[in-house]
Amino acid sequence: MTSATLPAVKSVEPVAVPAARPAVRRPSPWRSRIVRLASVAVAIGLWQFLTTHNVRAWLRFDTLPTVTEIVSNFGKQLGTGTYWLDLAQSLVRILSGFGLAAVVGVAAGIALGRSRWFADILGPLTELARPIPAIALVPVAILLFPSDESGIVFITFAAAFFPIMVSTRHAVRALPTIWEDAVRTLGGGRLDTLVRVIIPGILPGVFSGLSVGIGVAWICVISAEMISGRLGVGYRTWQAYTIVDYPGVFVGMITIGVLGFLTSGAVELLGRRVTRWLPREGLSR
Template identity: 75%
Template sequence: MPAAAEPALAPPPAPKAARRRSWSSLTVRFASVAAAIVVWQVLTANDVRLWLRFDTLPTVGDIVTAFGNRLATEDYWLDLGQSLIRILTGFAIAAVTGVITGIMLGRSAAFADSFGPLTELARPIPAIAIVPVAILLFPTDEAGIVFITFLAAYFPIMVSTRHAVRALPTLWEDSVRTLGGSRWDVITRVVLPGILPGVFGGLSVGIGVAWICVISAEMISGRLGVGYRTWQAYTVLAYPDVFVGIITIGVLGFATSAAVELVGRRVTRWLPRGEEDDR
């Protein structure tokens, strides 16, 4: 009598080697930032002048002191909140508008013929070049800055969504229609799930471009905000405060981009990623 087949074993838990790789990766990342800080301190503290004039820049200690002083002021937090309101408002409007128009451009030939040429003509124009138009068009500087932020984020989101829609296999839609699905079923069951990776790719690019433009717009026509305060510090030669603004912008940009990526990974967790999850 043949021996009974052995029961299938449950997959083993994640190996410790994967966790070690994760900690090793984090260590390398923190070490690279620490090394850059040390190099900056050495170059500025010793007034190194090898074509690049590090003797004119503040040391790490000067920047840390200025950062501590700025954190204790109300203006710093007002600027922080104002920039976040502008970026989140413009980006949210761009995300909704960009995804909707991207789907329509990819699915409707009539809409692509009527609206597509306008987007292709406007897309190469840098959003920051529209600042004079925004100042004339909108009744307040605040609305103009939000519009510039929206414009900067809109095109990467729209283009990524449009390409994602056009890249969907037609077999998926044919299968839904063969089973009696309506156009709405195609949109909700095929198009929206299928384009999510492309959409979040556009959102990730859009949030980065939006930060560039909102800071530039604040420098040109703002009354509050991190960009406005950074430029103001430069005009009065407060160079440590300039670097406080630069670091703040970098941290805000990193945090918002990481948030978009985290949401994207949660929404598309059904996608096979293999070893990517061990990073």
């Protein structure tokens, strides 16, 4: 066979292989924790400096207690039974009202998102009541309930109910209809759709509402305790203000902040555990 009869061999162009993307280096969680602790330490140190030196530059830091005075007062209160009784009373109120709001709010949100009849009958009522601040219901609670304790739990419930209900309703309406169609195609009924599609699908939205609800509930339970309570962290904080015990006021404020931080952190942790099947991106905790 001569070279003239050989078929022409086409030259193959080399295919460019894309370079491998460099691995994304995640920041160390310890570095993040150190930065957060340092920011708190700097704020405390600045507070101590401004109050110790009686700085008055538009803001009157000379009228506020120093950090050492607050810590001293905090130590004294930790050794009393009254402090722990107030702490327990506030926790009972917040857990009762928030727990009830979580159950009723999720159920109402699912019903409003799924049932046209429920949305037509109770939807306008919820939208009319939702803009009313829960703390404005204190006079109603005093008239409606036979005891202050029941009234404070009612106010806490009202504060947490609407964020949970609205977040759940939006989560239900945002679910793709193809999921429900797939279950029904396979022979599933209403209960199967609820258990296999709706509840798992709305969990991220539900826990977003729970996280907001617990914060609003703390604001309102403390305010209600200041107005009509006889025990609780809010009541004790207001009492300290009336007797000009300013270190005691800040002890109450710090206690409220710690309680809110722990309870909201517990809700977030529970949400991450329940929805652990979701992809996690973002900041390291």
